Amino acid sequence: MNGAYHVPVLAREVVEGLVVDRDGVYLDATAGGGGHSAAVLAALGPTGRLIAADRDPEAVAETRQRLSPWGGQVTVIHGDFAALRDTVATAGVPALNGVLFDLGVSSHQLDTPARGFGFREEGPLDMRMDPETGESAATLLARLAEADLARILYDFGEERQARRIARAVCRQRQEQPVATTADLRRAVERTHPERLTKTLARVFQALRIAVNGELVQLEQGLRAAASLLLPGGRLAVIAYHSLEDRLVKQTMGPLLLGCICPPALPVCACGREPAFRRVQVRARRADAAEIGANRRSRSASLRFYERV
Numbered sequence: 517m518n519g520a521y522h523v524p525v526l527a528r529e530v531v532e533g534l535v536v537d538r539d540g541v542y543l544d545a546t547a548g549g550g551g552h553s554a555a556v557l558a559a560l561g562p563t564g565r566l567i568a569a570d571r572d573p574e575a576v577a578e579t580r581q582r583l584s585p586w587g588g589q590v591t592v593i594h595g596d597f598a599a600l601r602d603t604v605a606t607a608g609v610p611a612l613n614g615v616l617f618d619l620g621v622s623s624h625q626l627d628t629p630a631r632g633f634g635f636r637e638e639g640p641l642d643m644r645m646d647p648e649t650g651e652s653a654a655t656l657l658a659r660l661a662e663a664d665l666a667r668i669l670y671d672f673g674e675e676r677q678a679r680r681i682a683r684a685v686c687r688q689r690q691e692q693p694v695a696t697t698a699d700l701r702r703a704v705e706r707t708h709p710e711r712l713t714k715t716l717a718r719v720f721q722a723l724r725i726a727v728n729g730e731l732v733q734l735e736q737g738l739r740a741a742a743s744l745l746l747p748g749g750r751l752a753v754i755a756y757h758s759l760e761d762r763l764v765k766q767t768m769g770p771l772l773l774g775c776i777c778p779p780a781l782p783v784c785a786c787g788r789e790p791a792f793r794r795v796q797v798r799a800r801r802a803d804a805a806e807i808g809a810n811r812r813s814r815s816a817s818l819r820f821y822e823r824v
Contacts, residue, residue: 524551540613550582571596597737673722795820
């Protein structure tokens, strides 16, 4: 175990925008290898506290070791977004000063063939964030009807050739099970896409989202985080593709609204005030230096929201 487990994206920007009270309590809901968690802890005062959570048992073990120097200032918990309220309750905390979501898949998960997240090396077609629960991508592919698979590829991968690829996968599974990342890659290659790497990335993304229920989990986690933040507390979200970013904006959008009275009404009658405000209008992105050092940061989009 070491710092190369996962390189945190936009770590400096996260700390600058998230830590509003050095003696506050913060939640890293996607601890990964503990990179962002360590950066936040380094910015806290001696009475500040961090809860680090992840649904991947390997990430939990890595985070627990990496953050051990902070002792009682940090609590590491195995849990997903849907259980976020339980995670915070387990840590004995009633409310939070900040919450971070670093979405998508970690470098370690992508670079470990046995996890089945990447298409560059052969491994079992698993893709589960928590290998101890749910069904693998191979099991999902074995039971899905062609139309359902096409819908997943289109909805979660925004893949325009979803029907053709679904047909190729179903044809291949008639010959042999699609059990490894190489099996799935061969099925996609049969469709002769113009940009193979881009197509593979979209197909693997779509299946990963379906296997882990990522979008449902994200919406539940965002709502829970919003309800747990203290006034002045910050929510930070790093998204890596349009589906995640769109869902963040759709979920947080209603919480940004103030008065909803008709414009013709001379005085507000609804009394509604916004629960959150945008800390900045546009998402923050990695600069050229960070992208040069960590190519995976090029698609990262960081948004901040503040409880008012």
